[in-house]
Amino acid sequence: MAVKRIGTRTLRFDNRPSVAGYASIVGKKEGEGPLAKEFDKIYDDSYLGEASFEKAESRMQQEAFERAASKSGFATGDIDVIYAGDLLNQCIATSFGLRSSGVPLVGLYGACSTFAEGMMLASMTVDGGYASRAAAIASSHFATSERQYRTPMEYGSQRAPTAQWMVTGAGACVISDSGGGIRVTHATPGRIVDLGVIDQNNMGAAMAPSAHDTLTALFTDTGTTPADYDLVVTGDLGAVGLELLMELFKKDGVNFAENLGDCGLLIFDRKAQDVHAGGSGCGCSASVMCAHIFDKLRAGSLKRVVFAGTGAMLSPTSTMQGESVPGVCHAVVLESDVER
Amino acid sequence: MAVKRIGTRTLRFDNRPSVAGYASIVGKKEGEGPLAKEFDKIYDDSYLGEASFEKAESRMQQEAFERAASKSGFATGDIDVIYAGDLLNQCIATSFGLRSSGVPLVGLYGACSTFAEGMMLASMTVDGGYASRAAAIASSHFATSERQYRTPMEYGSQRAPTAQWMVTGAGACVISDSGGGIRVTHATPGRIVDLGVIDQNNMGAAMAPSAHDTLTALFTDTGTTPADYDLVVTGDLGAVGLELLMELFKKDGVNFAENLGDCGLLIFDRKAQDVHAGGSGCGCSASVMCAHIFDKLRAGSLKRVVFAGTGAMLSPTSTMQGESVPGVCHAVVLESDVER
Numbered sequence: 117m118a119v120k121r122i123g124t125r126t127l128r129f130d131n132r133p134s135v136a137g138y139a140s141i142v143g144k145k146e147g148e149g150p151l152a153k154e155f156d157k158i159y160d161d162s163y164l165g166e167a168s169f170e171k172a173e174s175r176m177q178q179e180a181f182e183r184a185a186s187k188s189g190f191a192t193g194d195i196d197v198i199y200a201g202d203l204l205n206q207c208i209a210t211s212f213g214l215r216s217s218g219v220p221l222v223g224l225y226g227a228c229s230t231f232a233e234g235m236m237l238a239s240m241t242v243d244g245g246y247a248s249r250a251a252a253i254a255s256s257h258f259a260t261s262e263r264q265y266r267t268p269m270e271y272g273s274q275r276a277p278t279a280q281w282m283v284t285g286a287g288a289c290v291i292s293d294s295g296g297g298i299r300v301t302h303a304t305p306g307r308i309v310d311l312g313v314i315d316q317n318n319m320g321a322a323m324a325p326s327a328h329d330t331l332t333a334l335f336t337d338t339g340t341t342p343a344d345y346d347l348v349v350t351g352d353l354g355a356v357g358l359e360l361l362m363e364l365f366k367k368d369g370v371n372f373a374e375n376l377g378d379c380g381l382l383i384f385d386r387k388a389q390d391v392h393a394g395g396s397g398c399g400c401s402a403s404v405m406c407a408h409i410f411d412k413l414r415a416g417s418l419k420r421v422v423f424a425g426t427g428a429m430l431s432p433t434s435t436m437q438g439e440s441v442p443g444v445c446h447a448v449v450l451e452s453d454v455e456r
Numbered sequence: 457m458a459v460k461r462i463g464t465r466t467l468r469f470d471n472r473p474s475v476a477g478y479a480s481i482v483g484k485k486e487g488e489g490p491l492a493k494e495f496d497k498i499y500d501d502s503y504l505g506e507a508s509f510e511k512a513e514s515r516m517q518q519e520a521f522e523r524a525a526s527k528s529g530f531a532t533g534d535i536d537v538i539y540a541g542d543l544l545n546q547c548i549a550t551s552f553g554l555r556s557s558g559v560p561l562v563g564l565y566g567a568c569s570t571f572a573e574g575m576m577l578a579s580m581t582v583d584g585g586y587a588s589r590a591a592a593i594a595s596s597h598f599a600t601s602e603r604q605y606r607t608p609m610e611y612g613s614q615r616a617p618t619a620q621w622m623v624t625g626a627g628a629c630v631i632s633d634s635g636g637g638i639r640v641t642h643a644t645p646g647r648i649v650d651l652g653v654i655d656q657n658n659m660g661a662a663m664a665p666s667a668h669d670t671l672t673a674l675f676t677d678t679g680t681t682p683a684d685y686d687l688v689v690t691g692d693l694g695a696v697g698l699e700l701l702m703e704l705f706k707k708d709g710v711n712f713a714e715n716l717g718d719c720g721l722l723i724f725d726r727k728a729q730d731v732h733a734g735g736s737g738c739g740c741s742a743s744v745m746c747a748h749i750f751d752k753l754r755a756g757s758l759k760r761v762v763f764a765g766t767g768a769m770l771s772p773t774s775t776m777q778g779e780s781v782p783g784v785c786h787a788v789v790l791e792s793d794v795e796r
Contacts, residue, residue, distance in 0.1 A: 225563040233562060429563070
């Protein structure tokens, strides 16, 4: 078999599948942030007209998928397979949101790394010839997450300064064997890294070591350095985690200058919107990638980007049982073939 | 790119990756059933010496993985990537069980179809040259599931006759680009099928239509009929679901004679062990495949098998909100290259 793997664990996509189309759907607060003009649709009603927050989140997945397919020039039935997930118990936003699609669905759970995980698998599936078109989709909803992970919102609990704000949003993209604009060239799957952080209000600190681990593997495997990319964007370490990631790299003698960013810091104006350490949730990186980042790659104003999706693989049960917070990070490398 | 897809949605693995090794770990009740002698390890203590049922389930995943690697002739560090999942909220059995492995982990959620989903992705990854060795792992635990999905066991709730018994068990296999014995030749990913079953105590009825959908696609895409296989084994429809699946095929004029089975019916003696409609849970098909079925393929007493993993993609929240139960089924085709 032809080996499409380089170094310790990086996948090489020689056929350079393209991001043929993408769409993002977000909530009111996200629509008041710095990326407001770049999202496809902003819902002011956090129920989206549905009977529950969970059904609203499902609806966002469905709409993001349908728009991404349409913007790619395809009918939803032209998509061969979907890789998708969310944060809800048993990933119901995904299974109910994509129930009527009629498209094969491979369910994922990677916490907030899910969109990167989905992009990696969709790209591998298309690059390998197992599908012509594969979609990656992820979502989160502030209200479904808060009541599931933390306390009922009615309690009005004080938020820790290190806490991140769960994004209401969904992003979907279609990876295709034809077309151009944005290419997926590599992906590096992450292993679980757990340095013993037990504060469930500090996900950034829990996830930063996994981002460091995966990015180090990616750079080593591909013989690149941060300077070879216009942007390395994590999703979502927030302000605390991003600072820690820079420190970890500094210890290795690697300096990120201007080219390190985070989806959780891009989506909100931290100070004005009172979101503490930044945004988070599967829908955060999914909606930021499927608007701001892909737009810039498509325009050629970003030429080469690493998207490093980070996830905190805990549950309320594991926390109550005294467990620490395991982190994981999956990375994909994107290139623009647009001459600016 | 070379097309490795046939018909509407079946993946063709021309390099015929092999199931190089596999292992199963089960609990006491499973160890009292008809397959007792075939499992690698039976734990009489449902805590496995751990402090909680959840930690016990994690421990089963870890042990199943380590044994599967070892039985394949590999160190765990030789495995390039793991595809794994379970039924717990946020899949903590997986993330904590495989935390110390140091192997890249791609988290899945496919309910009880997870092991088939993992085998499909691991086989694609190896067939495509993206990994030399990829593992698929899934687990479930009676006590973690019962208290999460239903009522605390202390209530002693009456079980419905259509209910299935959640298996305590884990199964792991290593798919490799070298070796032989058992080959994975095709896989068919499933779409969500939901005919409106709202009884969460009748998963078999909810999942049977998805098994019918995926198996029909597999037969059509590959130009085969049930008679071309020694065994078509679902996991886990139980007695009610399997009956319905046969009815659905009968309407199409397709008759399964002796060659249709179900992991949930194989693992327990339904009458003697009082498990109502049979076994279920991610760990049911995982442990039955990684003992009984792979053993027979390796011995050459089964030559060609379809493993159709079925999942019910609901959560207690979706049920409480009045939703029906969406089903999904992913299928893989296995061949023995052992001459009997």
